Amino acid sequence: xxxSFIARNPSVLWFLAFLGIFTLAVTLMAEATGTGFISTSFVxxxxxxxxLCLVAIAMDVVWGYCGxxxxxxxxxxxxxxxxxxxxxxxxxxxxxxxxxxxxxxVPPSPQEVSDAIASQIFGVVxxxxxxxxxxxxxxxxxxxxxxxxxxGLLALxxxxxxxxxxxxxxxxxxxxxxxxxxxxxxxxxxxSGLRGNNGLSGLQNIPxxxxxxxxxxxxxxxxxxxxxxxxxxxxxAWVVSGKMGSVIRAIRDDETRVRFxxxxxxxxxxxxxxxxxxxxxxxxxxxYPQAGIINPAEIAPxxxxxxxxxVAIGGRGRLYGAVLGTVFxxxxxxxxxxxxxPDIDLGFYTIQWTDWWLVLLGLSFxxxxxxxxxxxxxxxxxxxRKS
Amino acid sequence: MSKTLLELSGVSVSFDGFKAIxxxxxxxxxPELRAIxxxxxxxxxxxxxxxxxxxxxxxxxxxxGDKGISLLGMSESAIAxxxxxxxxxxxxxFEAQTVRENLAMALKNPRGPFDVLLYKxxxxxxxxxxxxxxxxxxxxSLTRPAGELSHGQKQWLExxxxxxxxxxxxxxxxxxxxxxxxxxxxxxxxxxxxAKTRAVVxxxxxxxxxxxxxxxxxxxxxxxxxxxxxxDHVTSNxxxxxxxxxx
Ligand SMILES: Nc1ncnc2c1ncn2[C@@H]1O[C@H](COP(=O)(O)OP(=O)(O)O)[C@@H](O)[C@H]1O
Ligand SMILES: [Mg+2]
Numbered sequence: 327x328x329x330s331f332i333a334r335n336p337s338v339l340w341f342l343a344f345l346g347i348f349t350l351a352v353t354l355m356a357e358a359t360g361t362g363f364i365s366t367s368f369v370x371x372x373x374x375x376x377x378l379c380l381v382a383i384a385m386d387v388v389w390g391y392c393g394x395x396x397x398x399x400x401x402x403x404x405x406x407x408x409x410x411x412x413x414x415x416x417x418x419x420x421x422x423x424x425x426x427x428x429x430x431x432v433p434p435s436p437q438e439v440s441d442a443i444a445s446q447i448f449g450v451v452x453x454x455x456x457x458x459x460x461x462x463x464x465x466x467x468x469x470x471x472x473x474x475x476x477x478g479l480l481a482l483x484x485x486x487x488x489x490x491x492x493x494x495x496x497x498x499x500x501x502x503x504x505x506x507x508x509x510x511x512x513x514x515x516x517x518s519g520l521r522g523n524n525g526l527s528g529l530q531n532i533p534x535x536x537x538x539x540x541x542x543x544x545x546x547x548x549x550x551x552x553x554x555x556x557x558x559x560x561x562x563a564w565v566v567s568g569k570m571g572s573v574i575r576a577i578r579d580d581e582t583r584v585r586f587x588x589x590x591x592x593x594x595x596x597x598x599x600x601x602x603x604x605x606x607x608x609x610x611x612x613x614y615p616q617a618g619i620i621n622p623a624e625i626a627p628x629x630x631x632x633x634x635x636x637v638a639i640g641g642r643g644r645l646y647g648a649v650l651g652t653v654f655x656x657x658x659x660x661x662x663x664x665x666x667x668p669d670i671d672l673g674f675y676t677i678q679w680t681d682w683w684l685v686l687l688g689l690s691f692x693x694x695x696x697x698x699x700x701x702x703x704x705x706x707x708x709x710x711r712k713s
Numbered sequence: 714m715s716k717t718l719l720e721l722s723g724v725s726v727s728f729d730g731f732k733a734i735x736x737x738x739x740x741x742x743x744p745e746l747r748a749i750x751x752x753x754x755x756x757x758x759x760x761x762x763x764x765x766x767x768x769x770x771x772x773x774x775x776x777x778g779d780k781g782i783s784l785l786g787m788s789e790s791a792i793a794x795x796x797x798x799x800x801x802x803x804x805x806x807f808e809a810q811t812v813r814e815n816l817a818m819a820l821k822n823p824r825g826p827f828d829v830l831l832y833k834x835x836x837x838x839x840x841x842x843x844x845x846x847x848x849x850x851x852x853x854s855l856t857r858p859a860g861e862l863s864h865g866q867k868q869w870l871e872x873x874x875x876x877x878x879x880x881x882x883x884x885x886x887x888x889x890x891x892x893x894x895x896x897x898x899x900x901x902x903x904x905x906x907x908a909k910t911r912a913v914v915x916x917x918x919x920x921x922x923x924x925x926x927x928x929x930x931x932x933x934x935x936x937x938x939x940x941x942x943x944x945d946h947v948t949s950n951x952x953x954x955x956x957x958x959x960x
Binding site: 565568569570572573575576579580582583585586587588589590591593594597 | 788
C-alpha cells in the first residue's frame, strides 16, 4: 500500500473523512462523552449499523466484485458473534460464581468452580457440563482467535469443495443457503452446546468492566466498530484495486477466459470467499456485544438474503454502495416496522407497514435489480461525475 | 528442421456417441506457422479444446515441449502457464476494463493470488504493454474500456493479450471472421510476425486468408486429417475438393 493506492482511490479518502466526521458527531452528542442528545441505546444501534456495513462491504467484494452470490455470509457473521459470546458469558458467570462461593468455609476446588459455571450457563438446556467446543472459552485471546479461525476454516473447506467442483451461479447460492440453514438448525438443538434457541445472552456486560456504565461501554464499541469499518474498507479497497481487482472482476465477467490466461480461478475465489468470511466474523464479534444477545434465529437463511438485498440496493461493485444500501435499508426498516410510517387506509383494507414492509423491500429489490442495477451508489457516481 | 513442440497421436473424442475427433494425429514444431482448414463441424475448435484442457479426450496422447510431458490431466490454467495461449472464435476480452488492464492481466508474470495481490507495476511491464499496443495498433486506445472497441480491434486486443502471455504455442480460432479486408491484412501480418519466434496454429475458413499466411496447411474433416502440405498441394487434392464442394 503506497500513496498511489490512495491517489487512485479518492473514494477511500472521501469515505474515511465522512466516517470520521460521523464518529466525531456521535461522540459529541452521546451521553458518556458529549451532550447526551442521543441515547445510549441509539449509540448501540449506530454501532451495530457500522458492523452491518462492514459485513456488507465484505458481501460486495465476494458478490459485486467477484461474482459469487454467497447467501451464507451472515452465517460467518453469526459464528463470530457466538465465538466472542462464549468468552463474554463464561467470564461473567465465572465472576459471579467465584463471588458467591467466596463465602464458603471450605474454599471450592477448581473442578467445583467449573461445574458451578457450567450449571449456571447450561441449566436452561438441562445440562451441567461444558461441551468440548467450550474448551477455550476461559481465554479471551484464544476465543478472539476463534472469531477469525472458525469462519475462516469453514469458508476454506466449504469453498474448496464447492469451487473445486466448479459449482457456480445459482447452484452455488443454493449451496451456501443450505450451509446456513444446516448451521442454524444445528444451533437450534439443545444439545448443540450453545444453549439451543436460548442462545447466548447478557453479552453487553463486559467482564472486568462491571462498574463502567453502559453509556461508556456503548461508546467504546461504537468507536471500535467505526475503526473496524475504516480498516475493513481500506483493506477491501486495496484488494479490489490494482491487478488483483482486475483479475477478480475478470473472473466475475468471464471465468473461463481467465483460466486460459493461466490464472487458477478456484484459488482466487477461495481467497476472496475466505477473506470476506473472516471479516464477516470480525463484524459479528463487534455486533453482538452491542446487541446483548445472539441466538440461532440470527443465522437464519433470510439474514444472508437481506445482506444481498442491501448490497443490491446500494449498487454492486462499489464499496460505498454497500454502505449506503445497508444504512438506507436498515433505517427505512426501523422506520417502517417501528411505527414511524403512517398506515395507509384504503377504505376496504389498511396497509400496516409492520406487515407490508417486507413486501415493499422485496419489490424494491426486484425493481433495483431490473431497472437500476447501479443502485444508490450509481446516483453518487452521477453526482461525482458532474461536479 | 525445427524441433517438435506439440504432438497429438491417436486422439479421439466423442460427444454422445458422435465422434467429433477420430484418431487424430498432429505435430507442430517451434517456430512454425500452420493453418488448419476444414468444413464446419470438422472438429477444429474441439481440437483446440483438447490441447488447452477444456475437453478431455477418450483416448490418445498429447505430448508437449522438449521433455514430452503429457498435457492430459492438467488444468486449463496450468496448461496456459506451460506456454499455450488461445484465442477464441468469438472475441472475448474483458469489456468493462480498459485495454491497458486487459493487457496487464495477460502479461507474463507469476499467476498465484498472493503474487498478484502484492504485484507492483514495473517499468518493464509498462514498456511491454506499450510495445504490444504498438504492434496491435491500440496505442491510442490504452485507457479506453475494451467494450468500446470495434469488432476488429477487440480481435487484435485478444491477439495482443496472447502475445503478452509470451506463449510458445499460440492457437488462434478464426481470427478473420467479421473483419474488413484491410483488417484481415493487418491480422495476417501480426500472425506471420508472431510465428517468427514461436509456433502458431491458425484455424480459418477463408482460403484467401490462408493463402496469404503462406504456410503449411492441414485439412481436417470429420475429426481426422484429410491432407497436409502446401496450400497448392492440398487444394489440388481430389478428396479436399470434394469435401469443400460437397458442403
Ligand atoms: N461440447 C460438445 N457437445 C456435443 N457436441 C459437440 C461439442 N463440441 C463440439 N461438438 C460437435 O463436434 C463437432 C465438431 O465441432 P467443432 O470442433 O466446433 O467444429 P469446427 O470448429 O470445425 O466447426 C460438431 O459436430 C459439434 O456439433
Ligand atoms: Mg469452430
